[in-house]
Amino acid sequence: MLNLAALRSRVLQRLAPLLGQRKVRRGGAAMLFFLLITLLITIEFVPQRLNLKEGQVATEDIQAPHSITFEDKTKTEELRRQAASAVRDQYDRDPLVSGKVQQDISATIQGVREVQSDDKVDEGTRAGRLGEMLPFALSRETLVALSRPAPRSLEQLERVVNGLVAQAMDSEQGITPDKLESTKAGLVEQVTRLGLTRPYQELGQGLIRYYLRPNSFFNAEKTRLLKEAAMDTVPPQMVTIRQNEIILRPGDVVTKEHLAKLEALGLTQRALPWKVVLGSALLVALLMVVVLLYLYQQNREIYQHAGHLYLLGIIVVVVLAVSKAMTAINIPQWPELGNLVGYMMPVAAAGMLVAILLDPRLAMLVVAVISFLVTLMTNGQVRFGLVALVGGFVGVYSVSRLSQRGDLVRAGFYTSAASAVAILIMGLLGDIPYGLMIASGLGFGMINGLLSSILTIGSLPYLESTFGITSAVHLLELSHPSNPLLRRLLTEAPGTYHHSIMVANLAEAAAEAVGAESLLVRVGAFYHDIGKIKRPYFFIENQMSAENPHDKIAPSLSTLILTSHVKDGVELAREYKLPRSIMDIIEQHHGTGLCSFFYHKALENGHPENISEDEFRYEGPKPQTREAAIVMLADSVEAAVRSLQNRVPGRVEAMVRKIIRDKLMDGQLDECELTFKDLDTIASAFMQFLSGIFHTRIEYPDLSREMERRRTKGAGTRKQLARRSAGG
Incomplete structure (x- = not known):
C-alpha cells in the first residue's frame, strides 16, 4: 500500500510540471470540447424512435407525422447501375496492326516459295531449310511435303489466310486481348474447311497461331465517362409521403421500401456507424481549425487568451446541449408539432x-458554425439550421451596440420576429398546412427569441465573473446614477461628481473619435476620482468656502494627500468589486505626473537642493491603454479649462494642446498605443465638445434700466387716459 502511494506521489510530481504548461492545458481543453461537440451531434442520448428491421412484422399502425418528398436512394442506385451496365466497353483500334500481320504472313509464305523453287538441292535439304526458316514447328513429314513446288497452293494459302486475318481484325470490335485465343481457334477451324491439303492446312494454322495478335485495346477512361453519362441520365427516384399516410399496418412485413420511408420521416432508430462518427469528428475538427485560423488572423488578442478560448468552447457546448435536449421533446398528442420543436x-x-x-464579428462566425452543426444534429434537416442562422445573425446585430440594459430584452423580441418570419418561409417551402405553419411560426419563433434572451441575461453575470470580462451590460449597470459608489460620490464629494461627469463627456467624445471603447472610457471617467471620497475637502472642486486647508500644511504633505486619492480609489474599487478595467483607469489616470503647484511652492519656500521632484509625482503606473490615456487627458483638460478666466476659443484651444503636449513630453503617453494622429484627433474632439459649453453668449441689456424705462412709459400712458376721461 505504501509502495502504491509512493508511486502515485512520484507520478503526480512528474506530471505536475507537464500539466502546468500552457500548451498542454490548451490542448487538453481543445480535445475535451472536440469530444463533447462530436458526441452531441452524433449520439442520440434519448432514443424515441422505432427499432424495426427488414423482415420484422409490424405490431401497430405507423402513420406519417408530416408530408415529405424524399429520394429513394436504393431504387435510384439500382436504375443507375442498370444504365451503366448497358454501356458497352470502349476500345481503341490500332489500324497498323492488321497490315503488319498480313505482311508477316506474306513474307513467311514468300520464303517458303523461294525454298521450293531452289532446284539445286534435294528435297531433304529443302525440308531442312524450311524447318529453320519457319518461326513455328511442323512435323518432318509436313516439311517434306511443303518442300515440293506448289505455286498455286501457296498462292491460295496466302490469299485465304490473309483474308481471314483481315476479316477478323476489321470486324466491329476487332481483336481484343481477351478474345485473342478464341479468335485464333475460330480461324484455325475455318482453315480446315477451305479444301487445302493437310500440309498447307498445318502451315496456315501455324501462321495464324504465330502472327495473329490484338489490334483493339480497352479504353477505361472513355468507358467510365460513358457509364457516368448514362447514370446521370437517370433522374432521382422521388417518393412523396402525405401527412397521416399509413406506412405500416399490424401484421405487415417490413421491407426495404418501408424502412426507406421511415428513415426519411426520421422515425427509425439506426445503429450509429463508425463511418458517420469518424466523418462527424473530422468535420468538427475542421470547423474548430477554421475558427482558430480566423482568430489568429483577425483577432490575435482572443487567440492568445486561453480564458477567452475556454469561454468560447463552453458557450458552444452549452447551446448545443440545450439544442440537443430540444430535439428529444416528443408530443404524442400532436405529432405534427413534435416534429417542429427544433425551431426553438x-x-x-x-x-x-x-x-x-x-x-461581434466572431459571433457571426460562431452562429454560422453552430447552425451547420444543428443541421447535422437533426439528421440533415436544413430548415432548423436556416432558422437558427437567421435568428442568430439578428441577435448578434441587436446586441452589437448596446446603449442601455433594455437593449437585451429588445434583442430577444427582434430574434423572435426574425425566427418567426424564417419559420413561416420554411413552412411555405415545406408545404405545411397554413394553420400549423402560422401557429408554429408565431409560437416557436417567440419561444426561440425569449429563450435566447433569458439564457443570455441569466448566464452573462456568471460568465463575466468567472472569466474576468467586463461586458457592455455590466458597464451600463455601473454607469447608472443609482450605483452605491456613484451615490456616495454625489453626496460626499459633489464637486468631484460634477467634475467626473464633465470628464466622462469629454473622454467619451475623444474615444469615439479615435475608435477606442467609448463606453469603458465613460464609465472609467465616472469612477476615476472616487478616492477623493475619503478626504473631499482637500480638493478644490469640493471647497465651498474661501478657506483652503492646504494653506496650513506643508507642500509635501499636500502632495501626499492629493496623490493618495489614487490608492484610495483602487481600494474602494476593490471593496465595491469594480471590474479590473475600471480599476486600471483609476490607477493610471494620473500616471507618474508631477504635482507642479506644490512642487513649485516647495521650491519657493527655500532649500531647493533638498527637494526631489520624485517626491511630488504620482506613483503611477503610466497609462497602459488608449482608454486610460484618454481619461488622463480629459481629466487634465477639464480642470485646466475650468480654471481659465477668459474662456475664448483661442485660449481654450491653446490650453488643450499645451496640456496634451506637456503630457507627451513628460513621457506619460509612452506606454499606451496613441499615435500623434490620435492626439490631434483627441484635441479636436475636446475642442468640439468645449465649444458647445463655453460658447459666446448674447449680451443682454441691463435689466434695471429696462424696468425703469417700462415704468416711465406706463406712467405717461395713464396720464393721457386721465385727460381724455376729464374732457369727456
Missing part, C-alpha cells in the same frame, strides 16, 4: 453572448 433551438443565445463578451 436557442442558437441566438450563443451569438449574443459571444458578441457581448468577446467580439
Whole structure:
C-alpha cells in the first residue's frame, strides 16, 4: 500500500510540471470540447424512435407525422447501375496492326516459295531449310511435303489466310486481348474447311497461331465517362409521403421500401456507424481549425487568451446541449408539432453572448458554425439550421451596440420576429398546412427569441465573473446614477461628481473619435476620482468656502494627500468589486505626473537642493491603454479649462494642446498605443465638445434700466387716459 502511494506521489510530481504548461492545458481543453461537440451531434442520448428491421412484422399502425418528398436512394442506385451496365466497353483500334500481320504472313509464305523453287538441292535439304526458316514447328513429314513446288497452293494459302486475318481484325470490335485465343481457334477451324491439303492446312494454322495478335485495346477512361453519362441520365427516384399516410399496418412485413420511408420521416432508430462518427469528428475538427485560423488572423488578442478560448468552447457546448435536449421533446398528442420543436433551438443565445463578451464579428462566425452543426444534429434537416442562422445573425446585430440594459430584452423580441418570419418561409417551402405553419411560426419563433434572451441575461453575470470580462451590460449597470459608489460620490464629494461627469463627456467624445471603447472610457471617467471620497475637502472642486486647508500644511504633505486619492480609489474599487478595467483607469489616470503647484511652492519656500521632484509625482503606473490615456487627458483638460478666466476659443484651444503636449513630453503617453494622429484627433474632439459649453453668449441689456424705462412709459400712458376721461 505504501509502495502504491509512493508511486502515485512520484507520478503526480512528474506530471505536475507537464500539466502546468500552457500548451498542454490548451490542448487538453481543445480535445475535451472536440469530444463533447462530436458526441452531441452524433449520439442520440434519448432514443424515441422505432427499432424495426427488414423482415420484422409490424405490431401497430405507423402513420406519417408530416408530408415529405424524399429520394429513394436504393431504387435510384439500382436504375443507375442498370444504365451503366448497358454501356458497352470502349476500345481503341490500332489500324497498323492488321497490315503488319498480313505482311508477316506474306513474307513467311514468300520464303517458303523461294525454298521450293531452289532446284539445286534435294528435297531433304529443302525440308531442312524450311524447318529453320519457319518461326513455328511442323512435323518432318509436313516439311517434306511443303518442300515440293506448289505455286498455286501457296498462292491460295496466302490469299485465304490473309483474308481471314483481315476479316477478323476489321470486324466491329476487332481483336481484343481477351478474345485473342478464341479468335485464333475460330480461324484455325475455318482453315480446315477451305479444301487445302493437310500440309498447307498445318502451315496456315501455324501462321495464324504465330502472327495473329490484338489490334483493339480497352479504353477505361472513355468507358467510365460513358457509364457516368448514362447514370446521370437517370433522374432521382422521388417518393412523396402525405401527412397521416399509413406506412405500416399490424401484421405487415417490413421491407426495404418501408424502412426507406421511415428513415426519411426520421422515425427509425439506426445503429450509429463508425463511418458517420469518424466523418462527424473530422468535420468538427475542421470547423474548430477554421475558427482558430480566423482568430489568429483577425483577432490575435482572443487567440492568445486561453480564458477567452475556454469561454468560447463552453458557450458552444452549452447551446448545443440545450439544442440537443430540444430535439428529444416528443408530443404524442400532436405529432405534427413534435416534429417542429427544433425551431426553438436557442442558437441566438450563443451569438449574443459571444458578441457581448468577446467580439461581434466572431459571433457571426460562431452562429454560422453552430447552425451547420444543428443541421447535422437533426439528421440533415436544413430548415432548423436556416432558422437558427437567421435568428442568430439578428441577435448578434441587436446586441452589437448596446446603449442601455433594455437593449437585451429588445434583442430577444427582434430574434423572435426574425425566427418567426424564417419559420413561416420554411413552412411555405415545406408545404405545411397554413394553420400549423402560422401557429408554429408565431409560437416557436417567440419561444426561440425569449429563450435566447433569458439564457443570455441569466448566464452573462456568471460568465463575466468567472472569466474576468467586463461586458457592455455590466458597464451600463455601473454607469447608472443609482450605483452605491456613484451615490456616495454625489453626496460626499459633489464637486468631484460634477467634475467626473464633465470628464466622462469629454473622454467619451475623444474615444469615439479615435475608435477606442467609448463606453469603458465613460464609465472609467465616472469612477476615476472616487478616492477623493475619503478626504473631499482637500480638493478644490469640493471647497465651498474661501478657506483652503492646504494653506496650513506643508507642500509635501499636500502632495501626499492629493496623490493618495489614487490608492484610495483602487481600494474602494476593490471593496465595491469594480471590474479590473475600471480599476486600471483609476490607477493610471494620473500616471507618474508631477504635482507642479506644490512642487513649485516647495521650491519657493527655500532649500531647493533638498527637494526631489520624485517626491511630488504620482506613483503611477503610466497609462497602459488608449482608454486610460484618454481619461488622463480629459481629466487634465477639464480642470485646466475650468480654471481659465477668459474662456475664448483661442485660449481654450491653446490650453488643450499645451496640456496634451506637456503630457507627451513628460513621457506619460509612452506606454499606451496613441499615435500623434490620435492626439490631434483627441484635441479636436475636446475642442468640439468645449465649444458647445463655453460658447459666446448674447449680451443682454441691463435689466434695471429696462424696468425703469417700462415704468416711465406706463406712467405717461395713464396720464393721457386721465385727460381724455376729464374732457369727456
